[in-house]
Amino acid sequence: MSYKELYQPVHLIIGEGCIREIPRHIDTFGGKKALIVTDRGLLKIGTVKMITDVLDGVGKPYAIFADVLPNPTVSICNDAKALYDREGCDYVIGIGGGSPIDVAKAVGILATNGGTVEDYNGLELSTYKSAPLIAVNTTAGTGSEVTRAFVVTDEKRKSKMLCVDSNSLAYLAINDPSMMVGMPPALTASTGMDALTHAIEAYVANSRCPFTDGIALEAIRLIGQNLEKVVENGSDMEARTNMCWAQYMGGLAFSNAGLGMVHAMAHQMGGFYGTPHGVANAILLPYVMRFNMSACPDRYRDVAQAFGFNTGDMTPEQGALAAIRFIEELKKNIGIPMLSDTEFDPKDAVILAENAMEDTGMPENPRQPTIPEVVQVFMEAYLDKR
Ligand SMILES: [Fe+2]
Structure with a gap:
């Protein structure tokens, strides 16, 4: 039982x-x-x-x-x-x-x-x-x-x-x-992306359950609709309140389902370079989703649906790609930097990857990576000059 x-x-x-x-x-x-x-x-x-x-x-x-x-x-x-x-x-x-x-x-x-x-x-x-x-x-x-x-x-x-x-x-x-009204736009952006990462990682985590699925999807929907608005206008109390609910539900979701590879890698960037937690998550999220896609494309298609896409005619893979592209666009619109803009140094990638494998978030990830695969995800993010 x-x-x-x-x-x-x-x-x-x-x-x-x-x-x-x-x-x-x-x-x-x-x-x-x-x-x-x-x-x-x-x-x-x-x-x-x-x-x-x-x-x-x-x-x-x-x-x-x-x-x-x-x-x-x-x-x-x-x-x-x-x-x-x-x-x-x-x-x-x-x-x-x-x-x-x-x-x-x-x-x-x-x-x-x-x-x-x-x-x-x-x-x-x-x-x-x-x-x-x-x-x-x-x-x-x-x-x-x-x-x-x-x-x-x-x-x-x-x-x-x-x-x-x-x-x-x-x-x-x-x-x-x-x-929260006094939060500067960059902090609103990075913490909002942290909340989004919580919800998405919880939705595909190995310990997910119907309770966490429900609150994670609603959190994703609210963030998709409100994060850009609140970064643009920090006094928009309706958007702030919606982000409150979203982060609340994202927090409850991951607290009960677990996190995943994005957090496992981001924690190491925080420990090594002091990269702000939300920034590190926001940078890594789409690259980890591409890595995980083969393990949970149908789940990522649900994420696209929560973002407002009509996924009825999409294959799971098409849906997953729509979700990833939405996140890439969102990141750009709210001013999230690329990995190459941070203090990340490729020569540290192996030690960061080794430490990430020890993080308690990693066992919850839907696809278990090897150390070289974690290094590869870091490098894909680093070399991406979009
Ligand atoms: Fe987090």
Whole structure:
């Protein structure tokens, strides 16, 4: 008898102004002092203040750790945990895109389980539920606020650790589009492509199920209709709200179905060069889809249908190519760079490919590559001068 276990945060709230619901939820677990985990940029532009105003309004104390950087490292997690202890905090509020929320998850797990982040590199390695975590998303999105995964860079190995742990699930996940209005177009573009990659990888992942299929396809449809609009006009609240839903569903889809080769390769670019996660995914997505096409052309044809193509008369291969071309066009329209525009160096391709084979996303990919095949996909992306 086979069965499927599904994961999601305890509470999820979505919609403009929903950050006002945070204090009510803090009272349900009796939180006394929060550690807010965020980054300098969000502090500077006033995004963090939107949350501290809500906490100040009801007299809830907090300390702020704002030293999270993109592709956060083990030492950043340790610094945040040290502040949590020094300030006598008993719950965590992560405010940001993937990086601050990932660090907040690490702090929550370390608070109740002890040890170091490296101890949780892998699948379900903690014993106890994290300290209560409120995950406030400011991008759309990494999906980190709804997933049981957090990614931390091992600065010594220059590699990314993917910690997949249901004890790290948020107590409360918040997606308020008013928190996202300040996102610059390039960040809107790359995080939106990350969300699209989540949905597409989940839709073809080996551990997919009817639940993840349904939300993945709807996420793809919403991204196809709204990403360009919101990159063009960041104040389009309808498009922002639709992207919130899409990233929410993409996050839930991959958290329950798994990822694939795009993320397995992109994680290595993040660890090696610090390439922003969404940019690396966006660059690699169509090349990996071409590699995977022979294993799941009918599934990729469904993706084309979700993008709005009339696929009734298309063979699975024609449909898959339509989906890939749509993504290539979308990338161009929203200003995603080519691989040759990044710090990627072809002489690193073998080590990147070797590390990608170890990534927990790889076993979910519908076609299992060899190391030379991963190298080849990197090189196809690198040599493509379109
Ligand atoms: Fe991602």
